[in-house]
Amino acid sequence: MSxxxxxxxxxxxxxxxxxxxxxxxxxxxxxxxLLLGLETLVRSGILPAxxxxxxxxxxxxxxxxxxxxELLRHINASLLRVAGGFLIxxxxxxxxxxxxxxxxxxxxxxxxxxxxxxAIPSLAWVPLLLxxxxxxxxxxxxxxxxxxxxxxxxxxxxxxxxxDRKLVEVGQLYQLSRFALVRRILLPAAxxxxxxxxxxxxxxxxxxxxxxxxxxxxxxxxxxxSDGRETSRPDLVIAAILLLAVLGKxxxxxxxxxxxxxxxxxxxxxxxxx
Numbered sequence: 144m145s146x147x148x149x150x151x152x153x154x155x156x157x158x159x160x161x162x163x164x165x166x167x168x169x170x171x172x173x174x175x176x177l178l179l180g181l182e183t184l185v186r187s188g189i190l191p192a193x194x195x196x197x198x199x200x201x202x203x204x205x206x207x208x209x210x211x212x213e214l215l216r217h218i219n220a221s222l223l224r225v226a227g228g229f230l231i232x233x234x235x236x237x238x239x240x241x242x243x244x245x246x247x248x249x250x251x252x253x254x255x256x257x258x259x260x261x262a263i264p265s266l267a268w269v270p271l272l273l274x275x276x277x278x279x280x281x282x283x284x285x286x287x288x289x290x291x292x293x294x295x296x297x298x299x300x301x302x303x304x305x306x307d308r309k310l311v312e313v314g315q316l317y318q319l320s321r322f323a324l325v326r327r328i329l330l331p332a333a334x335x336x337x338x339x340x341x342x343x344x345x346x347x348x349x350x351x352x353x354x355x356x357x358x359x360x361x362x363x364x365x366x367x368x369s370d371g372r373e374t375s376r377p378d379l380v381i382a383a384i385l386l387l388a389v390l391g392k393x394x395x396x397x398x399x400x401x402x403x404x405x406x407x408x409x410x411x412x413x414x415x416x417x
Contacts, residue, residue, distance in 0.1 A: 196378040201385065204378045218386065220363040221352055224280070225394075228287025228355075229348045233341060235288070236295035241325060243296075244303030244333075261293045265354045273358060283355035290351030291344040298340025302333030335409070338402040345398055349391045364390075 178198045184190040185197040192200070208214035243249045268289060272282035310332060314324045330337075356365025364383045371379030 194377060196381060200378050201381050204376075204382045205386075208382070217362050217364055217367055218390070220360075221356070221365070222390070224283050224287060224355060224363065225345075225348045225352050227284045228351070229291045229345055231284065232288035232291030232348070233295045233344055236292045236340070236344070237299060237337070240296040240299035241303065241330070244300050244329070245321070245325070257293070257296065261297075265290060265351050269354060269358055278358060282358055283352075283360070286355040286358075287348050287351045290347040294343035294347060295337070295340040298336045298343070299333060302336025303329055305336070306332045334406060338398070338406070342395055342398055342402070345394055346391065349387055349394075353387070 181190070181195065182198050185192055185195060205214065208217075239253070243253055265286065268286055269282075272285055276282040276285065306329060310328050311324070314328045319327065352363070353365040353368060356363040357369060360366040360369075364387050367383035367386075368380055371377065371383060
């Protein structure tokens, strides 16, 4: 009886560690149900295969692209563009957002212009960037950087302006320099908002990638979308969309992991079980 109790206690100790894996499995329920439903509808003839290919056909297309080496080239091109644009846009947004958050004078000069630029659709930048920068990699990276800039800038500005005034007064009481005030009080207090902006910017970077790769690109996931449309291959279009979704999710999960590590000091509400 004691041996049985010992085993039960060990299983009880392991149950909390199993909860994250069970939560991850729940996340697969909706995608798998959608794939199974689409496969059934296409195979039964309810959905025409020339408009919506079966998931198995999309899997075959991805397999052929992977075997030929073409898939890796497209993914590498898109990843490099997103990484470059995101780092440039987010880096500039952190610097300028901090400056505007600290200075009312800078806000008076820059905020109206930034709000006007933010309202410009991504595709509206394409012809201007082509005229200015040609059809090389530069306009693609710049377009993605534009998409990444504004979510980080707005989130960081809101985070700094929503910091409790008493924290700033404590820093001034201890005679912290302006740089020390930013590094030790303002940026740590604004980190939750900053990570929210970074995740939104990363998502927009993948969206702007498609517009960027319509600029005379010969490789990349956006090019695959365009190629599938021009050759009337819906399987290629769906394959490119799935790859964008998977890569976007993986990059967001990586950023979310860094967010969890950086904000481990927070004792925030995580939601209920139901």
